[in-house]
Amino acid sequence: MAVIQSFGAAEVVTGSCHLLQIEKGPNIMVDCGMFQGVVENRNFEPFGFDPREVDILLVTHAHLDHVGRIPKLVKEGFNGRIVTLRSTMDLAEVVLLDSAHLMEEEYRTRFRKAQRRGAEASVREPLYSVDDVKAVYDLTIEYVEYGQEVKLGKDITAIFRNAGHILDAATIELNFKEKGEAKRFVFSGDLGNHNDMVMHDPVFVKEADVLYIESTYGDRNHKGIKESEEEFKKVITNTLLNEGNVLIPSFAIERTQEIMCLLKQMYDRKELPECKIFIDSPMAIRATRLYDTYHEELSQCCNDFLKRDGSVFEFPYIHYTLKPDESKQINEIGSGCIIIAGSGMCTGGRILHHFKHRLWNEKNALLFVGYQAEGTLGRRIIDGERHIHIYHEEVVVRANIHTINGFSAHADQNDLIDWMEHFERLGKVFLIHGEFEKQKVFKKAIEERMDKKAHIVAPEEKVYV
Missing domain, CATH: 3.60.15.10 (Ribonuclease Z/Hydroxyacylglutathione hydrolase-like)
Known part of the structure:
Protein backbone atom coordinates (compact mmCIF):
# COMPACT_ATOMS: atom_id res chain seq x y z
CA MET A 1 0.00 0.00 0.00
CA ASN A 221 -13.85 34.20 -4.29
CA HIS A 222 -11.76 36.88 -5.92
CA LYS A 223 -13.22 40.03 -7.31
CA GLY A 224 -13.99 39.79 -11.02
CA ILE A 225 -10.98 40.46 -13.21
CA LYS A 226 -12.65 43.41 -14.96
CA GLU A 227 -13.61 44.93 -11.61
CA SER A 228 -10.05 44.39 -10.36
CA GLU A 229 -8.55 45.98 -13.46
CA GLU A 230 -10.79 49.02 -13.11
CA GLU A 231 -9.90 49.38 -9.43
CA PHE A 232 -6.21 49.07 -10.30
CA LYS A 233 -6.47 51.72 -13.02
CA LYS A 234 -8.35 54.07 -10.68
CA VAL A 235 -5.69 53.82 -7.95
CA ILE A 236 -2.86 54.35 -10.45
CA THR A 237 -4.51 57.26 -12.23
CA ASN A 238 -5.77 59.11 -9.15
CA THR A 239 -2.44 58.78 -7.33
CA LEU A 240 -0.36 59.98 -10.27
CA LEU A 241 -2.69 62.90 -11.03
CA ASN A 242 -2.50 63.87 -7.35
CA GLU A 243 1.30 64.10 -7.71
CA GLY A 244 1.82 60.95 -5.68
CA ASN A 245 3.68 57.70 -6.20
CA VAL A 246 2.41 54.13 -6.27
CA LEU A 247 4.29 51.41 -4.39
CA ILE A 248 3.56 47.86 -5.51
CA PRO A 249 5.18 45.04 -3.50
CA SER A 250 5.17 42.32 -6.11
CA PHE A 251 6.29 38.76 -6.50
CA ALA A 252 9.07 38.63 -9.06
CA ILE A 253 7.51 35.73 -10.95
CA GLU A 254 4.13 36.09 -12.68
CA ARG A 255 2.66 38.95 -10.65
CA THR A 256 5.21 41.51 -11.83
CA GLN A 257 4.73 40.36 -15.42
CA GLU A 258 0.95 40.56 -15.15
CA ILE A 259 1.12 44.09 -13.73
CA MET A 260 3.53 45.11 -16.50
CA CYS A 261 1.09 43.75 -19.11
CA LEU A 262 -1.80 45.68 -17.59
CA LEU A 263 0.22 48.91 -17.46
CA LYS A 264 1.26 48.37 -21.08
CA GLN A 265 -2.38 47.94 -22.03
CA MET A 266 -3.23 51.18 -20.21
CA TYR A 267 -0.41 52.92 -22.11
CA ASP A 268 -1.72 51.60 -25.44
CA ARG A 269 -5.20 52.90 -24.65
CA LYS A 270 -3.86 56.27 -23.46
CA GLU A 271 -5.30 55.60 -19.98
CA LEU A 272 -1.95 55.88 -18.18
CA PRO A 273 -0.74 59.35 -17.11
CA GLU A 274 2.86 60.10 -18.03
CA CYS A 275 5.07 58.51 -15.40
CA LYS A 276 8.19 56.48 -14.72
CA ILE A 277 7.63 52.80 -13.97
CA PHE A 278 10.53 51.22 -12.11
CA ILE A 279 10.97 47.46 -12.06
CA ASP A 280 13.19 47.60 -9.00
CA SER A 281 13.96 43.95 -8.52
CA PRO A 282 16.90 42.13 -10.09
CA MET A 283 15.03 38.84 -9.72
CA ALA A 284 11.91 40.23 -11.41
CA ILE A 285 14.03 41.61 -14.25
CA ARG A 286 15.68 38.24 -14.83
CA ALA A 287 12.33 36.46 -14.56
CA THR A 288 10.78 38.86 -17.09
CA ARG A 289 13.54 38.02 -19.57
CA LEU A 290 12.80 34.31 -19.08
CA TYR A 291 9.11 34.96 -19.71
CA ASP A 292 10.12 36.59 -23.00
CA THR A 293 12.29 33.56 -23.82
CA TYR A 294 9.49 31.07 -23.13
CA HIS A 295 6.78 33.24 -24.67
CA GLU A 296 5.15 30.23 -26.39
CA GLU A 297 3.74 29.25 -22.99
CA LEU A 298 2.11 32.66 -22.48
CA SER A 299 -1.31 34.00 -23.45
CA GLN A 300 -2.30 35.24 -26.89
CA CYS A 301 -2.28 38.80 -25.54
CA CYS A 302 1.41 38.45 -24.60
CA ASN A 303 2.33 36.97 -27.96
CA ASP A 304 0.48 39.78 -29.75
CA PHE A 305 2.61 42.30 -27.81
CA LEU A 306 5.75 40.36 -28.76
CA LYS A 307 4.88 40.25 -32.45
CA ARG A 308 4.14 43.97 -32.54
CA ASP A 309 6.92 45.33 -30.30
CA GLY A 310 9.63 42.68 -30.25
CA SER A 311 9.07 42.34 -26.50
CA VAL A 312 6.13 41.13 -24.45
CA PHE A 313 6.49 43.62 -21.61
CA GLU A 314 8.54 46.69 -22.54
CA PHE A 315 7.16 50.12 -23.47
CA PRO A 316 8.55 53.69 -23.13
CA TYR A 317 7.68 54.30 -19.45
CA ILE A 318 9.45 51.14 -18.19
CA HIS A 319 12.81 51.46 -16.42
CA TYR A 320 14.81 48.51 -15.09
CA THR A 321 16.98 49.13 -12.02
CA LEU A 322 19.39 46.27 -11.55
CA LYS A 323 22.06 47.95 -9.42
CA PRO A 324 21.56 49.26 -5.84
CA ASP A 325 22.72 52.76 -6.87
CA GLU A 326 20.04 52.85 -9.56
CA SER A 327 17.45 51.88 -6.96
CA LYS A 328 18.59 54.63 -4.57
CA GLN A 329 18.27 57.24 -7.30
CA ILE A 330 14.51 56.61 -7.41
CA ASN A 331 14.28 58.33 -4.01
CA GLU A 332 15.36 61.59 -5.64
CA ILE A 333 12.18 61.68 -7.74
CA GLY A 334 9.42 63.48 -5.89
CA SER A 335 6.33 62.27 -7.73
CA GLY A 336 5.04 60.49 -10.80
CA CYS A 337 6.54 57.06 -10.07
CA ILE A 338 5.17 53.55 -10.06
CA ILE A 339 7.64 51.42 -8.12
CA ILE A 340 7.33 47.65 -8.47
CA ALA A 341 9.73 45.95 -6.06
CA GLY A 342 10.19 42.83 -3.96
CA SER A 343 9.70 41.17 -1.76
CA GLY A 344 6.07 40.42 -2.52
CA MET A 345 5.16 39.97 1.15
CA CYS A 346 7.40 42.87 2.30
CA THR A 347 9.64 40.56 4.33
CA GLY A 348 12.82 42.11 2.88
CA GLY A 349 14.20 43.47 -0.34
CA ARG A 350 14.12 46.89 -1.93
CA ILE A 351 10.45 47.55 -1.22
CA LEU A 352 11.39 48.27 2.41
CA HIS A 353 13.67 51.13 1.35
CA HIS A 354 10.80 52.61 -0.63
CA PHE A 355 8.50 52.20 2.37
CA LYS A 356 10.97 54.18 4.45
CA HIS A 357 11.02 57.04 1.92
CA ARG A 358 7.38 57.05 0.78
CA LEU A 359 5.01 55.35 3.21
CA TRP A 360 4.61 58.35 5.51
CA ASN A 361 3.29 60.58 2.70
CA GLU A 362 -0.51 60.65 2.34
CA LYS A 363 -0.23 61.48 -1.37
CA ASN A 364 1.26 58.07 -2.07
CA ALA A 365 -0.51 54.75 -2.47
CA LEU A 366 0.52 51.27 -1.37
CA LEU A 367 -1.09 48.72 -3.65
CA PHE A 368 -1.11 45.04 -2.66
CA VAL A 369 -1.70 42.72 -5.60
CA GLY A 370 -0.69 39.39 -4.06
CA TYR A 371 -1.17 37.06 -1.12
CA GLN A 372 0.25 38.19 2.23
CA ALA A 373 1.00 35.30 4.59
CA GLU A 374 0.33 35.49 8.31
CA GLY A 375 3.16 37.13 10.20
CA THR A 376 4.56 39.09 7.25
CA LEU A 377 4.85 42.88 7.24
CA GLY A 378 2.47 43.07 4.29
CA ARG A 379 -0.21 41.20 6.23
CA ARG A 380 0.28 43.42 9.29
CA ILE A 381 -0.19 46.57 7.22
CA ILE A 382 -3.32 45.14 5.59
CA ASP A 383 -4.62 44.24 9.05
CA GLY A 384 -4.28 47.89 10.12
CA GLU A 385 -0.82 48.34 11.63
CA ARG A 386 0.03 52.02 11.24
CA HIS A 387 3.47 52.28 12.83
CA ILE A 388 6.10 49.94 11.46
CA HIS A 389 9.84 49.57 12.06
CA ILE A 390 12.16 49.53 9.07
CA TYR A 391 15.93 49.39 9.56
CA HIS A 392 15.64 50.44 13.22
CA GLU A 393 13.46 53.43 12.34
CA GLU A 394 9.77 53.90 13.05
CA VAL A 395 7.73 54.86 9.99
CA VAL A 396 4.12 56.00 10.17
CA VAL A 397 1.80 54.57 7.51
CA ARG A 398 -0.08 57.50 5.99
CA ALA A 399 -0.14 56.32 2.38
CA ASN A 400 -3.46 55.06 1.05
CA ILE A 401 -3.62 51.26 1.36
CA HIS A 402 -5.32 49.23 -1.37
CA THR A 403 -5.69 45.47 -1.72
CA ILE A 404 -6.77 43.99 -5.04
CA ASN A 405 -6.99 40.20 -4.86
CA GLY A 406 -8.45 39.71 -8.34
CA PHE A 407 -4.91 39.51 -9.70
CA SER A 408 -4.09 36.49 -7.58
Missing part, protein backbone atom coordinates in the same frame (compact mmCIF):
# COMPACT_ATOMS: atom_id res chain seq x y z
CA ALA A 2 1.30 3.48 -0.90
CA VAL A 3 1.73 6.11 1.77
CA ILE A 4 1.93 9.88 1.41
CA GLN A 5 3.34 12.27 4.00
CA SER A 6 3.32 16.05 3.79
CA PHE A 7 6.40 17.64 5.35
CA GLY A 8 5.23 21.14 4.45
CA ALA A 9 2.14 22.97 3.17
CA ALA A 10 0.04 20.97 5.63
CA GLU A 11 -2.37 23.26 7.51
CA VAL A 12 -0.20 26.15 6.27
CA VAL A 13 0.28 27.68 2.82
CA THR A 14 4.05 27.46 2.43
CA GLY A 15 6.79 24.84 2.55
CA SER A 16 5.27 22.47 -0.02
CA CYS A 17 6.89 19.05 0.37
CA HIS A 18 5.09 15.72 -0.16
CA LEU A 19 6.67 12.28 -0.09
CA LEU A 20 5.00 9.34 -1.83
CA GLN A 21 6.38 5.93 -0.90
CA ILE A 22 5.24 3.16 -3.22
CA GLU A 23 5.64 -0.43 -2.10
CA LYS A 24 8.56 -1.97 -4.04
CA GLY A 25 8.91 1.28 -5.96
CA PRO A 26 10.93 4.50 -5.78
CA ASN A 27 10.35 7.14 -3.13
CA ILE A 28 8.92 10.12 -5.01
CA MET A 29 8.89 13.64 -3.62
CA VAL A 30 6.67 16.38 -5.03
CA ASP A 31 8.28 19.79 -4.39
CA CYS A 32 10.60 20.84 -1.57
CA GLY A 33 9.69 24.41 -0.75
CA MET A 34 10.55 26.99 1.84
CA PHE A 35 8.34 27.96 4.77
CA GLN A 36 7.47 31.65 4.92
CA GLY A 37 5.84 34.02 7.41
CA VAL A 38 5.17 32.89 10.99
CA VAL A 39 6.39 29.34 10.26
CA GLU A 40 9.70 30.28 8.59
CA ASN A 41 11.78 28.84 11.45
CA ARG A 42 10.68 25.37 10.32
CA ASN A 43 13.17 25.71 7.46
CA PHE A 44 15.98 25.04 9.94
CA GLU A 45 14.35 21.98 11.48
CA PRO A 46 15.14 18.43 10.30
CA PHE A 47 13.14 17.34 7.28
CA GLY A 48 11.44 14.46 9.08
CA PHE A 49 12.80 11.98 6.52
CA ASP A 50 16.20 10.96 5.21
CA PRO A 51 16.97 12.94 2.00
CA ARG A 52 19.27 10.10 0.91
CA GLU A 53 16.24 7.83 0.62
CA VAL A 54 14.39 10.08 -1.84
CA ASP A 55 14.86 8.68 -5.34
CA ILE A 56 13.00 11.21 -7.51
CA LEU A 57 12.01 14.85 -7.02
CA LEU A 58 9.15 16.19 -9.13
CA VAL A 59 8.86 20.00 -9.21
CA THR A 60 5.50 21.63 -9.93
CA HIS A 61 6.81 25.19 -10.35
CA ALA A 62 9.52 27.64 -9.32
CA HIS A 63 7.98 29.69 -6.52
CA LEU A 64 10.16 29.78 -3.40
CA ASP A 65 7.57 27.93 -1.29
CA HIS A 66 7.84 25.02 -3.75
CA VAL A 67 11.59 24.95 -4.52
CA GLY A 68 13.22 26.88 -1.65
CA ARG A 69 14.53 23.88 0.32
CA ILE A 70 15.88 21.89 -2.64
CA PRO A 71 19.48 23.07 -1.98
CA LYS A 72 19.09 21.92 1.63
CA LEU A 73 17.74 18.59 0.39
CA VAL A 74 20.83 18.12 -1.80
CA LYS A 75 23.15 19.39 0.93
CA GLU A 76 21.78 16.70 3.28
CA GLY A 77 22.18 13.81 0.88
CA PHE A 78 19.61 13.79 -1.94
CA ASN A 79 21.32 12.49 -5.08
CA GLY A 80 18.39 11.32 -7.18
CA ARG A 81 16.67 12.50 -10.34
CA ILE A 82 14.88 15.83 -10.68
CA VAL A 83 12.02 15.77 -13.17
CA THR A 84 10.29 18.97 -14.30
CA LEU A 85 9.96 21.43 -17.18
CA ARG A 86 13.06 23.26 -18.40
CA SER A 87 11.72 26.76 -17.76
CA THR A 88 10.83 25.73 -14.19
CA MET A 89 14.47 24.93 -13.46
CA ASP A 90 15.61 28.12 -15.21
CA LEU A 91 13.25 30.18 -13.04
CA ALA A 92 14.21 28.16 -9.96
CA GLU A 93 17.86 29.06 -10.53
CA VAL A 94 16.96 32.76 -10.44
CA VAL A 95 14.84 32.29 -7.30
CA LEU A 96 17.32 30.09 -5.42
CA LEU A 97 20.39 32.20 -6.20
CA ASP A 98 18.53 35.29 -5.03
CA SER A 99 17.47 33.48 -1.85
CA ALA A 100 21.02 32.29 -1.17
CA HIS A 101 22.52 35.75 -1.76
CA LEU A 102 20.00 37.32 0.64
CA MET A 103 20.63 34.73 3.35
CA GLU A 104 24.40 35.05 3.03
CA GLU A 105 24.17 38.85 3.15
CA GLU A 106 21.91 38.73 6.21
CA TYR A 107 24.30 36.31 7.91
CA ARG A 108 27.31 38.56 7.30
CA THR A 109 25.44 41.57 8.70
CA ARG A 110 24.31 39.71 11.82
CA PHE A 111 27.75 38.20 12.32
CA ARG A 112 29.44 41.63 12.23
CA LYS A 113 27.00 42.95 14.83
CA ALA A 114 27.45 39.85 16.98
CA GLN A 115 31.23 40.24 16.85
CA ARG A 116 30.92 43.64 18.49
CA ARG A 117 28.99 41.96 21.33
CA GLY A 118 31.31 38.96 21.48
CA ALA A 119 28.37 36.70 20.60
CA GLU A 120 29.41 35.20 17.28
CA ALA A 121 28.23 31.73 18.32
CA SER A 122 24.65 32.97 18.56
CA VAL A 123 24.39 33.73 14.84
CA ARG A 124 22.74 30.97 12.83
CA GLU A 125 24.40 29.85 9.60
CA PRO A 126 22.42 30.41 6.37
CA LEU A 127 20.11 27.59 5.34
CA TYR A 128 22.28 27.12 2.25
CA SER A 129 24.85 28.94 0.13
CA VAL A 130 25.26 29.90 -3.51
CA ASP A 131 27.49 26.85 -3.91
CA ASP A 132 24.70 24.65 -2.53
CA VAL A 133 22.36 26.06 -5.20
CA LYS A 134 24.92 25.28 -7.91
CA ALA A 135 25.16 21.71 -6.59
CA VAL A 136 21.46 21.21 -7.40
CA TYR A 137 22.22 21.71 -11.08
CA ASP A 138 24.98 19.08 -10.98
CA LEU A 139 22.35 16.40 -10.41
CA THR A 140 20.53 14.46 -13.12
CA ILE A 141 17.71 16.71 -14.33
CA GLU A 142 15.19 15.26 -16.76
CA TYR A 143 13.18 17.85 -18.66
CA VAL A 144 9.66 17.08 -19.80
CA GLU A 145 6.93 18.88 -21.69
CA TYR A 146 3.24 19.21 -20.92
CA GLY A 147 1.32 16.05 -21.73
CA GLN A 148 4.45 13.92 -22.07
CA GLU A 149 4.45 10.61 -20.20
CA VAL A 150 7.73 10.11 -18.36
CA LYS A 151 8.78 6.77 -16.87
CA LEU A 152 9.82 6.94 -13.20
CA GLY A 153 10.20 3.23 -12.51
CA LYS A 154 8.69 -0.14 -13.28
CA ASP A 155 5.00 0.47 -14.01
CA ILE A 156 5.29 4.07 -12.71
CA THR A 157 4.78 7.12 -14.94
CA ALA A 158 4.17 10.84 -14.49
CA ILE A 159 2.43 13.39 -16.69
CA PHE A 160 2.79 17.15 -16.20
CA ARG A 161 -0.21 19.29 -17.20
CA ASN A 162 -0.53 23.07 -17.38
CA ALA A 163 -1.70 24.45 -14.01
CA GLY A 164 -1.96 28.04 -15.32
CA HIS A 165 -0.31 29.49 -12.21
CA ILE A 166 3.06 30.84 -13.39
CA LEU A 167 5.36 30.07 -16.30
CA ASP A 168 5.26 26.28 -16.85
CA ALA A 169 3.55 25.56 -13.52
CA ALA A 170 2.24 22.01 -13.50
CA THR A 171 -0.35 19.68 -12.13
CA ILE A 172 1.29 16.27 -11.80
CA GLU A 173 -0.49 13.00 -12.49
CA LEU A 174 1.19 9.82 -11.21
CA ASN A 175 0.16 6.41 -12.55
CA PHE A 176 1.43 3.18 -11.03
CA LYS A 177 0.48 -0.36 -10.15
CA GLU A 178 0.47 -2.02 -6.75
CA LYS A 179 -0.19 -5.77 -6.65
CA GLY A 180 -1.57 -5.54 -10.17
CA GLU A 181 -4.00 -2.74 -9.29
CA ALA A 182 -3.71 0.47 -11.34
CA LYS A 183 -3.72 3.70 -9.32
CA ARG A 184 -3.73 7.34 -10.32
CA PHE A 185 -2.65 10.09 -7.92
CA VAL A 186 -2.95 13.75 -8.84
CA PHE A 187 -1.14 16.65 -7.18
CA SER A 188 -2.82 19.86 -8.32
CA GLY A 189 0.21 22.05 -7.66
CA ASP A 190 -0.88 25.68 -7.45
CA LEU A 191 -3.82 26.23 -9.77
CA GLY A 192 -4.04 29.52 -11.63
CA ASN A 193 -6.74 32.13 -11.66
CA HIS A 194 -9.01 32.17 -14.71
CA ASN A 195 -8.68 35.10 -17.13
CA ASP A 196 -5.05 35.80 -16.22
CA MET A 197 -3.54 38.26 -18.71
CA VAL A 198 -0.28 36.34 -18.94
CA MET A 199 -1.02 32.66 -18.39
CA HIS A 200 -3.40 30.15 -19.95
CA ASP A 201 -6.22 28.66 -17.88
CA PRO A 202 -5.45 25.45 -15.95
CA VAL A 203 -5.91 22.19 -17.85
CA PHE A 204 -8.57 19.85 -16.51
CA VAL A 205 -7.74 16.30 -15.42
CA LYS A 206 -10.19 13.49 -16.06
CA GLU A 207 -9.50 10.84 -13.44
CA ALA A 208 -7.92 10.39 -10.01
CA ASP A 209 -8.08 7.82 -7.27
CA VAL A 210 -6.41 10.33 -4.96
CA LEU A 211 -6.32 14.12 -5.35
CA TYR A 212 -4.08 16.41 -3.32
CA ILE A 213 -5.41 19.91 -4.01
CA GLU A 214 -4.20 23.33 -2.95
CA SER A 215 -6.57 25.50 -0.89
CA THR A 216 -4.87 28.89 -0.58
CA TYR A 217 -8.07 30.77 -1.42
CA GLY A 218 -10.49 27.96 -0.70
CA ASP A 219 -12.46 30.18 1.67
CA ARG A 220 -13.31 32.99 -0.75
CA ALA A 409 -2.18 33.77 -9.38
CA HIS A 410 -4.20 31.28 -7.31
CA ALA A 411 -7.62 29.93 -8.15
CA ASP A 412 -10.39 31.01 -5.79
CA GLN A 413 -13.05 28.77 -4.28
CA ASN A 414 -15.27 28.77 -7.37
CA ASP A 415 -12.33 28.05 -9.67
CA LEU A 416 -11.06 25.24 -7.44
CA ILE A 417 -14.45 23.54 -7.26
CA ASP A 418 -15.04 24.05 -10.99
CA TRP A 419 -11.69 22.37 -11.69
CA MET A 420 -12.63 19.46 -9.43
CA GLU A 421 -16.07 19.10 -11.02
CA HIS A 422 -14.43 18.42 -14.40
CA PHE A 423 -13.12 15.08 -13.12
CA GLU A 424 -15.09 12.25 -14.70
CA ARG A 425 -13.92 10.01 -11.86
CA LEU A 426 -12.69 11.42 -8.56
CA GLY A 427 -11.77 9.33 -5.54
CA LYS A 428 -10.42 10.62 -2.24
CA VAL A 429 -9.74 14.34 -1.83
CA PHE A 430 -7.03 15.75 0.44
CA LEU A 431 -6.51 19.45 1.18
CA ILE A 432 -3.02 20.95 1.37
CA HIS A 433 -1.39 24.35 0.86
CA GLY A 434 -3.76 26.49 2.90
CA GLU A 435 -4.27 28.09 6.30
CA PHE A 436 -6.16 25.68 8.53
CA GLU A 437 -9.18 27.92 9.17
CA LYS A 438 -9.56 28.58 5.45
CA GLN A 439 -9.23 24.87 4.71
CA LYS A 440 -12.16 24.17 7.02
CA VAL A 441 -14.29 26.58 4.98
CA PHE A 442 -13.16 24.93 1.74
CA LYS A 443 -13.81 21.45 3.11
CA LYS A 444 -17.38 22.44 3.98
CA ALA A 445 -17.89 24.01 0.54
CA ILE A 446 -16.74 20.79 -1.17
CA GLU A 447 -19.12 18.74 0.95
CA GLU A 448 -22.06 21.08 0.27
CA ARG A 449 -21.46 21.80 -3.41
CA MET A 450 -20.04 18.46 -4.56
CA ASP A 451 -21.51 16.10 -1.95
CA LYS A 452 -17.99 14.81 -1.41
CA LYS A 453 -15.86 14.34 1.68
CA ALA A 454 -12.47 16.02 1.90
CA HIS A 455 -9.69 15.52 4.42
CA ILE A 456 -7.37 18.26 5.71
CA VAL A 457 -3.86 16.81 5.78
CA ALA A 458 -1.98 17.29 9.07
CA PRO A 459 1.79 17.82 9.15
CA GLU A 460 3.66 14.52 8.61
CA GLU A 461 0.37 12.59 8.79
CA LYS A 462 0.68 9.20 7.09
CA VAL A 463 -2.05 8.87 4.50
CA TYR A 464 -2.41 5.26 3.31
CA VAL A 465 -3.97 4.99 -0.12
